[in-house]
Amino acid sequence: MTSGPRVSRPAHEAGLETRDPRELTYLRSPVAIRERSAKVLKHVEDGQSPWFALSGDGLEAAVQATLAVTRERFPNPAAIPFHSRWRHFEAGGRDRWSALAERLEGLPREEIARRRMDLAVVSVLLDAGAGAAWSYREPGTGETYARSEGLGVASLHMFAGGAFSRDAKGDPLRVDAERLAALTPLDIAMGFQVKAHNPLLGLEGRAELLRKLGSVGLDRPGALFDIVANGNAGGGSVKAEAILAAVLDKLSPIWPTKLGDVWEHPAAGLVPFHKLSQWMSYSLVEPIEGAGLAVEALDTLTGLPEYRNGGLLVDAGALRPKQRVLLEKAFKPGDEAIVEWRALTVMLLDRIAEHVRLHLGLDAARLPLVKVLEAGTWFAGRRLAAERRPGGGPPIAIESDGTVF
DSSP states (O other): OOSSOOBOOBGGGGTGGGSOHHHHHHHTSHHHHHHHHHHHHHHHHTTOOSSEEEOHHHHHHHHHHHHHHHHHHOSSGGGOOOOSHHHHTTGGGOOHHHHHHGGGTTSOHHHHHHHHHHHHHHHHHTOSOOOTTOEEEOTTTOOEEEHHHHHHHHHHHHHHTTTTOSSTTTSOSSOOHHHHTTOOHHHHHHHTTOBTTBOOTTHHHHHHHHHHHTTSSOSSTTHHHHHHHHTTTTOSEEEHHHHHHHHHHHHGGGSSSSSOSEEEETTTEEEEOOHHHHHHHHHHHHHHHHTTOEEEOGGGSOOOOSHHHHHHHHHTTSEEESSGGGGTSEEOTTBHHHHHHHHHHHHHHHHHHHHHHHHHTOOTTTSOHHHHIIIIIHHHHHHHHHHHSGGGOOSSEEOOOSSOO
16 A cells, blocks of 8 residues: 555646647547546546545445435426526525526527527636635625635626626626636635635636636637537537537637646546536536537536545445545545546546436436536535534545646
8 A cells, every 4th residue: 555645647747748649638528538537437436546545335325316306306207407507696595597597588599508608618717725724705695605606696786787798797798708818816715705814725827827718819718618619510409529529629728738637646647637628518508508509418518527426435434444544634636546536537427317317217418417417416426514513514635726627
């Protein structure tokens, strides 16, 4: 057994920029995420991991925790929505987007889709872990929100106030590259009510992501709608994988390397996750469908390997840490233990989804993975965390820089 964490290098340290372009294309695909994560899973199943052991009883406990939350939140499974940024905009039961949409009446539905995508892209990029000490007090309602809901509500209010528009007074409900390129950490701090007693993790990283977004060659993030729509060969539907491909292709310059969220593991080589890009892709589905295009094959995308879904697996006992250090220190995203935890999360979320569907009598068409995440693995992870730790933090701590997570 090892005495400390081995470090997995991010892609730019592995010299990936000189590799075969076909490999780069592969590593950006959902197929690669599952294939490489499956190798990590086998490594753990074979007892070769110094970090984790699997438990069938623990996986069933994770399934039951998910089912309990699902039945509580959605007595009618047909009413389960997508797991996307739009749910956070509805925090506290308030339909904040509908109130904004009234100001867009008369615009073509394609333009409304672009503006919704403007908001979703920026908000997702601001959605890295906030930390337990931060919260946002919403103007007007006085309600306070923390973590993902707080980040979502805060970013929506910045959008509503024209913080990302080149014409904040005349046309506030849009996001323009020239404004993003000029954003500073102070702008984000003001919009997110950051103060000494209300610190936000990764403030500099968030601002840097948005500045880079302003220089990727898109005049606005909503231009992704045209890229996706024009790539459907005139049909009335688009593939979910095509949305992810557009996101990874057009937004890759904002990451330290073209590959972004790709890391090394000794059992699988380079393991891609593209967590934030997939979260963004899921969050673009509703704007695209609102413009009249159906999004197909949602289950091509994977579950999101982040601390709520991964935390569910640890807290339910599906993943059993072999070393106490996993629960005692903070790790970097590239550390082997974290890469392994995330790969196992990808694979086990697929298994949980299969079991949840069986229990609810639904197939993948009626309950795709993205709805299982919302129904919920994400909420079950949050609930177990709140029961086990003050503040509801994850069982394994990850140092956030405001980008990967």
